[in-house]
Amino acid sequence: xxxxDATKEIHGEPEPHRIGYARVSTADQDPQMQIDAxxxxxxxxxxxxxxxVSGAAKKRPQFNRxxxxxxxxxxxxxxxxxxxGRTLRQVLKxxxxxxxxxxxxxxxTQQLDTSTxxxxxxxxxxxxxxxxxxxxxxxxxRVGLASAAARGRRGGARPQYxxxxxxxxxxxxxxxxxxxxLAKTVxxxxxxxxxxxxxxxxxxxxxxxxxxERKNP
Numbered sequence: 001x002x003x004x005d006a007t008k009e010i011h012g013e014p015e016p017h018r019i020g021y022a023r024v025s026t027a028d029q030d031p032q033m034q035i036d037a038x039x040x041x042x043x044x045x046x047x048x049x050x051x052x053v054s055g056a057a058k059k060r061p062q063f064n065r066x067x068x069x070x071x072x073x074x075x076x077x078x079x080x081x082x083x084x085g086r087t088l089r090q091v092l093k094x095x096x097x098x099x100x101x102x103x104x105x106x107x108x109t110q111q112l113d114t115s116t117x118x119x120x121x122x123x124x125x126x127x128x129x130x131x132x133x134x135x136x137x138x139x140x141x142r143v144g145l146a147s148a149a150a151r152g153r154r155g156g157a158r159p160q161y162x163x164x165x166x167x168x169x170x171x172x173x174x175x176x177x178x179x180x181x182l183a184k185t186v187x188x189x190x191x192x193x194x195x196x197x198x199x200x201x202x203x204x205x206x207x208x209x210x211x212x213e214r215k216n217p
Contacts, residue, residue: 016075016104020048021066023083027052034079037108043077054086067094072102080109081126088128095120163205170202170209 020038022031031050038048051062070076076098078084085091095114098105105114110126113119169182179195179202193201 015042016073017071018043018047018075018077018106019066019070020077021063021083022048022050022079023060023063024052025054034083037079038077041077041106041108067097070098070101070103074101074103075106076103077106077108079107081107088124092124166198166201166205169198170205173202 018041020035020041020043022034022038024031024034029052031052035045035048035050039045049062049066051060053060066076081091084094095105099114106112107126110122112122112126172182173179179199183193183195183198
């Protein structure tokens, strides 16, 4: 089997400059598995850009820094295609930018390389299927939450405050306190709720209270 790296070694051609990118979506996830895979593929540790941020985030500082530093002949290496973004448009835009810089993209888990026409076609197909799979997963989650709500259960993140906290906050607001003051004092835990969230909860509470008073005058 033809091995381009082996050919380069025989003819004394320099190895391409490899750049790695490792990303996880949340702070409690560990990118070490991706980093280890990049190191095994020949990417130097100092050449690995890593960050903990959602692929859908508008600000990805390390990713943006890497893209600014990509040069012609470089090989940008990632563990999976979805490390580059969350949508097909976003991924293809990144691939186009890498190509425009004269560099190539290497995907470890799919063993694909954008230096070949077949590799480019396969990347587009994989990105499309990845986006479809993600959309189907979101839809399944929505259906599951709706089904749970119909049975009297509520999904999603658990609130970090009790209903009694909101009732006290509503009473204090009627007495003249501001949402910002109440978010820091009545709830009792720093960062448990923002003023905007508290306003929404108080509005919901007051609506329920008004409906209860109408039903039970």
